[in-house]
Amino acid sequence: MPVYDADSMASAARQVEKLKEEFRKSKDKVTGMDDERESPFGGMDDAQDAHGAVGHLKDGVHSQFDAAGQHMDALALAMRRAAGLMTEMDEVAKSDLTVHEDK
Numbered sequence: 773m774p775v776y777d778a779d780s781m782a783s784a785a786r787q788v789e790k791l792k793e794e795f796r797k798s799k800d801k802v803t804g805m806d807d808e809r810e811s812p813f814g815g816m817d818d819a820q821d822a823h824g825a826v827g828h829l830k831d832g833v834h835s836q837f838d839a840a841g842q843h844m845d846a847l848a849l850a851m852r853r854a855a856g857l858m859t860e861m862d863e864v865a866k867s868d869l870t871v872h873e874d875k
Contacts, residue, residue: 778855778862785851792844799837802830 776858778858781851781855781858785848785855788844788848788851792841792848795837795841795844799834799841802833802837
């Protein structure tokens with residue numbers, strides 16, 4: 773019989789969701805030149821090539837954060853579903869299964 777802990781899986785799913793929120797906050801801190809106050813890239817003169825390069829870098833970083841967030845959402849959902857199915861299986865087993873003892 774497999775050994776599992778549905779409560780621990782649900783807890784792990786919550787932790788994944790918290791991690792995703794931290795990713796979102798980090799993503800918000802990676803800004804382009806238009807958001808100078810928050811920009812981790814510092815200031816530059818009006819050189820359009822530099823502005824475009826920073827913008828492309830920001831877009832690429834945001835894309836990676838978005839992809840990671842989607843994977844975390846999928847993982848948390850899968851863990852919640854698995855925990856729910858295990859709990860449901862335990863409830864069915866309690867009500868439907870009986871132990872037969874040979875005497």
